[in-house]
Amino acid sequence: MKKIIVCILCLCLFISFCLFAVAAVKEGDLKEAARFYRGKVITSIVPTKPGGSYDIYARLLIPFLEKYTGAKVVVKNISGGGGTMGINAMYRAKPDGLTIGNLMIAGTSHAQMVGAEGIDYDLLKFTYLCRLTDDPQVFVVGKNTPYRNFSDLLKAKEKIKLASTGTSGATYIGALTIKLGFDLANVDVITGYQGGQDCNLAVMRGDVVGMVGSVSGRLRNIKDGDLRPLVVFASKRVPDLPEVPTVFEFGARGDKLNILKAFTITSDYARVFVATPGIPAEKVEFLRITVQKSMQDPKLLEFAKKQGYEINYLPGKEVEKAIKEMFANPPKALIAELKKVM
């Protein structure tokens, strides 16, 4: 008996010693990484032209990243292929920890599941630094439509037209998610509007019944009474629209549930910061810590708020987990539908 206790004690000692050793090594490595970054140039890739929201997020972060990493941060706009070119570049860069970038999970994840043309990246392999913000999506209809709530719409027999941009955009995937996630054969998705805001106008004009898009991009019109929110894509109700139910409150199951979940994950983890895959662990740790410090800097938060850009930090590890979960339960029917157009 005594022997066993001694053995256990020894084991405990050994384990704690090992842990301490690892921690000590880590501390040293982090210092090493900090030394590495001092005076280096970090390239922050933006997959669109200057002036868009990706660009503004990247530029907002520059002074803070520079402050905490000691490196110089340069924004590089690589636009083309609807963002694919820039994201490919983030993926293919040298894994020295000097290339980061921001991207959106919506669109990219579905494109990868479908195996769309030109995609060289693998979202499962990216190094996730953090989530910048979530971007809950809402299904809105025009104020003159007869649908007071989502149940009204589910019962409808007539044709329901939904507006969307091109077939690789989030508005298209959102509209398809409504159609397939609730098995509504009478929904007709009209593609070809120029952007999410254009779709808003299409709904207000009455070209179409409704559309799916970000809450942030529609809140103004909802408050003015021009758009009526029916249902939100989020795991719990959205603070901005407390009376609007989530898509999960209507008892979807099986593949339909996967379809709704996949789209919800893309809006829960909407914008993320990534680095090239295969970066040494200590550099990943260093980048994650500095990104966290930057994102929680009160000055950055104030800057972003002033400009109307949401910052809602979550650690990179959680993003990684969510992406894995999403790819483990792929929305089969949706992918089959997307394959026709991607």
Place this chain on the structure above:
Amino acid sequence: MVDALFAGLMIVLSWPTIAYMIVGVIIGLFLGVLPGIGGPVILALLLPFAFTMGKVEALTFLLSAHAVGVTGGSVTAILFGVPGTGTNAATVLDGYPLARKGEAGRAIGAALAASAVGGVIGAFTLAALIPVLRPLVLSFSPAEFLMLSVMGLTFLTALSEGNSLKAAISGLLGLLFSFVGEETIMGTKRFTFGQMYLWDGVKLVPAVVGLFAVAEMVALLAEGGAIARNGSISWRGGPVSGILEVFKKWFLVLRCSIIGIVVGIVPGLGGDVACFLAYGHGAQTTREKEKFGEGNIDGVIAPESANNAKEGGALVPTIGFGIPGSAGMAVLLGALMMIGLTPGKELLQSNLDITFSLVWMVALANILAALFMLIVTPSLAKLTVIDGSILAPGVLVVAFIGAYLSSESLGDVLCALLIGMLGYGMKRYGYSRATFVLGLVLGKIVEQNLFLSLRIYEGPGFLISRRITFVLFVLCILILLFPLFRRRFSPDGTNKNHSEGNDNLR
């Protein structure tokens, strides 16, 4: 309402505000002169500076810099055939030939005055529209966008009278080029040859840089001599004569401003279209003896009045619904939110004075910009007498940088180079480059809105059932028949302006 109008003016004229406007105008002009840097990029660059300013000052600074960015761009378009932004592309068509005739000063004077007057008209139309702003925006749907862009295509006829075969061939070639890339209806990738760069289609800025700047500079080197062919600036070259012409042609300016405003009000049509529509309209109605594309002053006045008027129009959906009418307006929207103003009903009811101050800002910034540029115009015009062998390499460098800056992609440089070779060929053999650009700009919009309308209204019935669409449809037919009427009723039985055809833009 009238109180708010004056309260708005007071906001703009109060002391630190006006200083911020002047600084904004100067920066906007300077950045606008650099090719490839247009309104939205200017705003994105200046936004960080605005953080440290007061609310109204920040808004004044940003809006005035943005509003005058196009004014600066028109100067390089005229002097060297290098458009500052896509919006200035139409100005190249007649502005550069005028510079070749030694009338750069006159062209710049006309462009600046047209910009200023157009900008003011745009601003005050915005003011007049405030009560009906929301229903107005909602009355334009894809069906109307379609007819507006088809109307643009009918202007091809005006540009191609005479040597219509060659002009038609270039117009169709332009349409064909507009089909390159991923179409938005089914996501099909067309003519991309496995190149991801081509997914986004042939972009306007590199295309125009190639067609005009590259082709013209190559031609200049081949011919020898300076941009001003005679090596001197002609007596008609003074900016004052250009300004006077704008006021003489007030009706043309008014009509083109209205074109600009309508396009601005309609989000999703794209600002570049406005100038080409106005250019086409100018070609149709000109009474000048010069052919369009060979240095007709109307070809400068028309697009320039449209492109600044457009900004007033673009404010309409931005203010009324918080829906930006252009890329620049999207950034401006961020600025509005930054100072705690929510676009939508609030800005039209409780904050009406601020809304009117936006109107005044656009108007005053445009006038200030024109005055500033006029001061430097005589010296700038002298650049056109420098020998081509010295000037052309420099201009080519700037042109390629402009192509690159428009999206920071080397593909754009290659695109400008290849289209430049095509452009030189077209110039050599008398194929109209104006119709090519018109086809390129309008092709995608026509296609997209045609399919959207057919799906929304389930068939082509919308042509008759929608009132505005129907009116526009009838107008298109009239425009197509217009040359026939003109020929019949003109005294000598022929068309005076276009009798020798359009070998222009050589």
